[in-house]
Amino acid sequence: MPNRLEHESSPYLLQHANNPVDWFAWGEEALQVAKDQDRPIFLSIGYSACHWCHVMEHESFESQEIADYLNAHFVCIKVDREERPDLDQIYMNAVQLLTGQGGWPMSVFLTPELKPFFGGTYWPPTASRGMPGFDQVIRAVVDAWSNRREMARQQSDILTERLQSIGTGSAESVEIAPGRVGMAVRQMEQSFDDRHGGFGQAPKFPHTMNVDLLLRNYVETRNEHSLKMALTTLDKMAMGGIYDHLGGGFARYSVDAKWLVPHFEKMLYDNALLVNNYVDAFRLTKLPRYAQVIRETCDYILRDMTDEAGGFHSTEDADSEGEEGKFYVWTPHEIHKLLGDEIVAERFCQVYDVTESGNFEGHSILNLKQPLAHIAEGLGTSEEELAEEMANARQVLFNARCDRVRPGKDDKILASWNGLMIEAFAKAGAALGEPSYLEAASRAAKFVTDKMTDANGRLLHTYRHGKAKLPAYLDDYSYLASAMFALYEATFNENWLDECHRLMQIAIEHFYDQEDGGFFYTADDHEALIARNKDFYDNSIPSGNGMAALVLAKLGKLIGDDELLNLAEATIVAGADVLQKHPIAAGQLLIAYDFLQSPVQQVVLAADASDPSVKDRIAELHSNYLPRTLLAAQFGVTSTSEHLKSLLAGKKPIEGEATIYACQNFQCHAPVSAVSYLSDLAANGK
Structure with a gap:
């Protein structure tokens, strides 16, 4: 018989609906049972594309x-980390404090008061490969709860105090030294892999925020090594097995240092952040190979990861037919x-x-050991001829691959990850x-604002099957505010800038810490948990405070709002300790x-909307990499946005x-x- 999870909407929870474990979803029912029966909670957190x-x-x-x-001994609660990142943050910090490392699946044992x-x-x-068996672990936990409960509770109190202090951040530094x-x-130079690109060794992750920072640093300083680190990383990833050479898009990470063998799951956020990296690289270098990666990745999202309602789905699994990577690999006989x-x-x-x-x-796994130009030279043909021949062959293989059993897909729509993809x-x-990419961005943005907003104009985190x-x-x-800002700069539709401003006002009202600065991860009226975090560190996605500070800075500088600029500064100062040390x-x-x-x-x-050359001027403006330039437009009519009237007046x-003004x-x-x-921009290369 199915357990309680059969009534959930999360694909990950539904995967566990037929387990013999008497799972609860996180909620009042489960938490009350734990209190009433004085039982410890077994909290299991994972996500649908997680192989382990x-x-x-x-x-x-x-x-x-x-x-x-x-x-018999626990109240068992299963959580989708993508639905409840607030719980995942808190209890991942706990696991890292307890064991020195973290990951998924995450298994945490809590008191009825939710303290780990x-x-x-x-x-x-059972015990194997030098690890204790889960059967041993749960018996040991029951023994500790039954016979050494006071010790377990003391441990949970100490751990909870640590979690609460981590969540608020350190106040050791309030000033940021120059040269950060x-x-x-x-620091990137010290960990950069000169041969294969990327940072560190196996396993190797994209580190998209590092690439973003390096490209910005190059424009500011003309540090050629910054450019080399960024472009080598992008080139090697696009050549490696982490990139899907038939269908487009990137896998989560590479298990080796060469980007050859991916962990085959595909995440919406990775592809969004990587598209942004390749767009920046293309704008800076004008190299066609970056445009190809952008198109193939965006086309993959439109083809395979876009909901009919307009939003973007979350993940594709690594496994199909019970085997990791089976969907993606080939033999010479098949070719x-x-x-x-x-x-x-x-x-x-x-x-x-x-x-x-x-x-x-x-x-x-398909991968390019050398750039196509080098291979063509060795084969005695031109790069153009070889590229056309390989493109035709890839299409044949792609069509054949479509008949294979696809990996499972988590088709829930997350507001945050959609924000990243809308911006991309x-x-x-x-x-x-x-135009089709701009249309996809606008359609997804309208979907989120229409279908993922409550009656009070507040956002909802997740959507699936109409709810x-x-x-x-x-x-x-x-993330959505940043996406709306990017949509405004891309389309000059003032509604998107107004929506960016509206979203940030809600964030300021409900998430901002008026005493110490910075934004909490959860709102002031959110469910009470054992800790309320502020995230300043990036993970696989940008930190919420980092993104909020950047949006406030952009918006404040574009529309001339000192209050927004002061909030951006206070948010950064709240994370000063992080910027000082790491x-x-x-x-x-x-x-x-x-x-x-x-x-x-x-x-x-400023232009006349009927001028036929305007589209060309806009295209030229958008073709440049301008990380310290904010764009606006006036097309012969008075601005309808209160926020832009001052900027556009008289232009x-x-x-x-x-x-150009x-x-x-x-x-x-x-x-x-x-x-x-625009001629000067082209001549200066900036």
């Missing part, structure tokens, strides 16, 4: 013997059979490293002049700090020609023709 979550479910949660013991006293990640069902960006760049032409098939296998022995468990589509559409639920977190507000771990906050402290140019394009085309450091330069301004 599936393994632990099959090994332990489908075991009748283990389930019977859990049901023991925890870990994956355990096998340079310090972060030097030859599908392509038919022996010469083309041989060439494809050579280009994409498909061999009889394989590079992954007897099969081959807005920037990609503007940079490439691709939105759960109060939104700081990430939802800050700037590389808080890239988003560091970007916000650098942007706030630096001279920023406000550029207004109009001169002598009927598209005109540029201001910096409270000084406005004389208006110049858009053609002249």
Whole structure:
């Protein structure tokens, strides 16, 4: 018989609905049972695309013997970390304090008051590979609760105090020494992999905030090594197996240092953040290979990860038919059979490293060991001819792959991750002049504002199958506000800037700490938990405070609002200790700090909407990498946005020609023709 999870909407929770474990979802019913029966809580946190979550479910949660013991001694609660990142943050901190490391599946044992006293990640069902068995762990926990309860409670009290102090951040530093960006760049240089790109060794993650910071640093300092680190990383990832050479899009991370063998799950947020990186690289270098990655990744999201209602789905699993990566790997026999032409098939296998022995468990993950130009030279053909031949071959294989059993997909729509993808589509559409990407961004933004907002105008965090639920977190507000700002700059539709302002006002009202600065992760009327966190460190996604500070700085500088700028500064000061000690771990906050402290140019394009050349001028403006420039436009009508009226007042085309008005450091330069301004941009390479 299904357990209580059958009534949930989360695909991850539904995966566990037929377990013999008597699972509860997190909620008042479960918490009250724990209090009434004075039982410890077994809290299991994971997500649908997590390979080891599936393994632990099959090994332990489908075991009748283990389930019977859990049901007899614990109140068992299953949580989707993507639905409840607030719980995940708190209890992940607890596991890291207890064990020195963290990950998923996360297994935590709590008192009925929700205080953790023991925890870990994956355990096998019985002792193996030097790890205790889950059967041993749960018996030891029951023994401690039954026979040494006071000790367990003391442990939980001490741990909870630590969690509460972590959540509020340290106040040791209130000033930020100069040179934090340079310090972060030097730290990246120390861990940079000159041969394969990226930072550190295996496993290797994209570190998108680092790439963003390096490209910004290059524009400011012309430090060639910053540019090399960023572009080498982007090139090697796009050539490696972490990139899907047939269908587009990136996997979560590489298990090796060469980007060859991915953990095959695909996450919406990784692809959004990486599209932003490749857009910046394309705008800076104009290299076609970056445009290709942008298009293929955006097309993958539109094709496979877009809900019919307009939002974007969350993840695709690593596994299909019970095997990790089965959907993505190939053999030479399959290639030859599908392509038919022996010469083309041989060439494809050579280009994409498909061999009889394989590079992954007897099969081959497609990857480029060398750039296509080098391979073409060795084959005695042109890069253009080889690229066309390989593109045709890839299409044949892609079509054949569509007939395979696809990995499972988590089709819930998260406001925060959608914000990241909306921003990516807005920037990609503007940079490439691709209307379909701008339309996708606008449609998703309208979906979130229409379908994921409650009657009071407050955001809801998650949506699936027609129903939105759960109060939104700081990430939802800050990521979506950033997306709305990007949509305004991409389309000059003033409604998006107004929505950006509205979202940040709600965040200020309900999340901002008026006493010590910075934003809490949860709202002031959120469910009371054992700690209320402020996140300044980046994880796989940017910190909510870092993103909020950057949006406040951009918005404040564009519309001339000192109050927003003061809030941005106070948010950064609240994270000063992090920037002082570990700037590389808080890239988003560091970007916000650098942007706030630096001279920023406000550029207004004034033109007649009927001028046929306006589209060309906008496209030229959007083709440049301008990390310290904010864009606005006036098309011959009075601004309908209260927030833009001051900026746009009096700005109009001169002598009927598209005109640029540029201001910096409270000084406005004389208006110049858009053609002249854009020519100077192209000549200066900035």
